[in-house]
Amino acid sequence: MTRATGADDAVRDDGGKRRGGFPMFSAASEDGGPHFGRFVSAMRDLQDLAVSAAPDPEVFGAAADKAEELAAMLRPYAAEEGRSPANRSIGLPGRGSLLMLPWMLTGLEPGRVTAAGVFRRYHLGGNGAAHGGVLPLLFDDIFGMVTHAQGQPVSRTAYLTVNYRNVTPLEKELTVEATVDSADGRKTYVSGRLWDGGTLLADADALMVRLQPWQP
Numbered sequence: 001m002t003r004a005t006g007a008d009d010a011v012r013d014d015g016g017k018r019r020g021g022f023p024m025f026s027a028a029s030e031d032g033g034p035h036f037g038r039f040v041s042a043m044r045d046l047q048d049l050a051v052s053a054a055p056d057p058e059v060f061g062a063a064a065d066k067a068e069e070l071a072a073m074l075r076p077y078a079a080e081e082g083r084s085p086a087n088r089s090i091g092l093p094g095r096g097s098l099l100m101l102p103w104m105l106t107g108l109e110p111g112r113v114t115a116a117g118v119f120r121r122y123h124l125g126g127n128g129a130a131h132g133g134v135l136p137l138l139f140d141d142i143f144g145m146v147t148h149a150q151g152q153p154v155s156r157t158a159y160l161t162v163n164y165r166n167v168t169p170l171e172k173e174l175t176v177e178a179t180v181d182s183a184d185g186r187k188t189y190v191s192g193r194l195w196d197g198g199t200l201l202a203d204a205d206a207l208m209v210r211l212q213p214w215q216p
């Protein structure tokens with residue numbers, strides 16, 4: 001495995017606020033406080049129910065009232081990127097972001113990152129299997145992490161290819177690994193594999209390109 005070099009030449013001195021084209025985001029302290037994890041967990045339950053509930057029609061009216069009330073409660077606190085604990089709470093599944101899959105890192109070292117978790121009802125594609133679109137989301141995120149762990153923290157995905165080998169079940173603990181296969185200047189070639197026990201569900205490969213200091 002070739003190690004990437006030269007990451008520091010992408011670092012822009014901007015009062016420590018930016019690195020390459022990216023702002024410098026820090027992890028959320030205490031994963032957003034004592035209630036944030038429970039809040040995100042409840043919201044994930046709601047996501048599952050929003051795509052699966054089939055109540056009498058008036059129940060949706062009552063649910064909409066409560067959803068609008070909750071949105072009105074939080075709207076005054078909407079903050080710019082990098083301020084919310086969502087996506088920055090490394091102790092929570094999916095770093096506390098509803099966009100991310102509710103998975104947890106199980107290993108992080110230069111050249112290799114592993115994670116485990118389940119796809120839920122929210123991620124249903126058809127006939128009990130996960131939607132094909134959520135697998136690239138999983139791979140893209142873990143590819144970002146393995147590239148970061150390799151010392152290329154300001155890289156973006158140039159391409160990502162997924163091979164679907166077997167249907168991906170819901171509500172079953174699965175594992176994923178990402179590795180750095182090679183590196184060439186700004187380019188980091190990565191690959192990943194999604195497993196159900198010993199069954200390979202999908203594999204993927206991608207090119208991550210380190211941003212120039214002026215690139216967003």
Ligand SMILES: CCCCC/C=C\C/C=C\C/C=C\C/C=C\CCCC(=O)SCCNC(=O)CCNC(=O)[C@H](O)C(C)(C)COP(=O)(O)OP(=O)(O)OC[C@H]1O[C@@H](n2cnc3c(N)ncnc32)[C@H](O)[C@@H]1OP(=O)(O)O
Nearest residue numbers: 025026027087088090095140144145148156157158159209
């Ligand atoms: C964890 C929370 C705690 C707190 C947070 C703290 C820290 C964060 C920690 C971890 C973060 C982890 C993950 C999160 C971060 C990111 C992960 C997500 C990544 C994404 O999800 S990001 C969104 C999707 N992504 C885009 O939005 C990219 C749009 N795009 C572009 O921005 C440009 O397109 C770019 C920059 C990619 C390249 O543009 P460019 O102009 O700089 O590059 P250029 O053309 O010079 O190419 C340079 C060399 O790459 C080759 N090359 C380029 N593209 C190629 C292709 N498609 N196929 C084959 N080769 C290709 C060329 O052939 C050349 O090769 P050569 O040098 O050999 O000639």
